[in-house]
Amino acid sequence: DTEVTQTPKHLVMGMTNKKSLKCEQHMGHRAMYWYKQKAKKPPELMFVYSYEKLSINESVPSRFSPECPNSSLLNLHLHALQPEDSALYLCASSQEATSGAYEQYFGPGTRLTVT
Amino acid sequence: GQNIDQPTEMTATEGAIVQINCTYQTSGFNGLFWYQQHAGEAPTFLSYNVLDGLEEKGRFSSFLSRSKGYSYLLLKELQMKDSASYLCAVKDNYGQNFVFGPGTRLSVLP
Numbered sequence: 001d002t003e004v005t006q007t008p009k010h011l012v013m014g015m016t017n018k019k020s021l022k023c024e025q026h027m028g029h030r031a032m033y034w035y036k037q038k039a040k041k042p043p044e045l046m047f048v049y050s051y052e053k054l055s056i057n058e059s060v061p062s063r064f065s066p067e068c069p070n071s072s073l074l075n076l077h078l079h080a081l082q083p084e085d086s087a088l089y090l091c092a093s094s095q096e097a098t099s100g101a102y103e104q105y106f107g108p109g110t111r112l113t114v115t
Numbered sequence: 116g117q118n119i120d121q122p123t124e125m126t127a128t129e130g131a132i133v134q135i136n137c138t139y140q141t142s143g144f145n146g147l148f149w150y151q152q153h154a155g156e157a158p159t160f161l162s163y164n165v166l167d168g169l170e171e172k173g174r175f176s177s178f179l180s181r182s183k184g185y186s187y188l189l190l191k192e193l194q195m196k197d198s199a200s201y202l203c204a205v206k207d208n209y210g211q212n213f214v215f216g217p218g219t220r221l222s223v224l225p
Contacts, residue, residue: 041217042217043202056212106159
């Protein structure tokens with residue numbers, strides 16, 4: 001199984017809503033990532049979890065709150081978002097975060113629209 | 116700082132060969148990855164280089180020169196389905212941070 005799954009596929013939310021994005025992998029990977037991707041732009045790293053601990057937070061606003069309940073799951077909690085936060089949110093995993101030639105496997109993404 | 120550069124767009128003909136270049140200046144280097152991304156889909160892994168030289172995988176090859184901060188992805192026998200964005204990504208010195216280049220949109224014409 002080389003699949004990373006993400007739910008929901010699409011999400012429309014108002015600026016006062018609270019919602020969560022979910023990501024799951026069953027490849028035994030110990031590193032998981034959240035990326036934000038705007039149209040015709042490359043993915044921008046938001047967070048890295050290594051062995052269920054947050055190891056990188058790329059100066060992301062606090063309205064985005066990541067959570068790693070266990071080694072297979074990664075959540076992104078959203079609260080009081082702005083319209084400019086509308087984007088494709090990609091989850092990825094890799095065998096290890098630091099060493100080795102470990103490529104990332106990406107999920108299909110959640111397309112988020114903030115109204 | 117981190118700076119990765121790729122051409123924005125390229126066009127090639129079905130059956131031809133195309134070379135997509137990537138130059139990088141990053142705080143440390145722990146490997147370079149190439150990904151393919153079709154519109155509206157997630158990136159998929161194509162190749163990895165950490166040592167200088169050429170890595171070949173079927174119709175795709177990737178080359179790295181660490182001293183020049185340069186890589187290229189070579190696509191042979193182009194097919195229409197190869198029309199996609201090609202992203203170069205560098206793993207930095209700490210090994211945890213993947214920095215993506217801007218991507219090259221390749222259009223394959225009949």
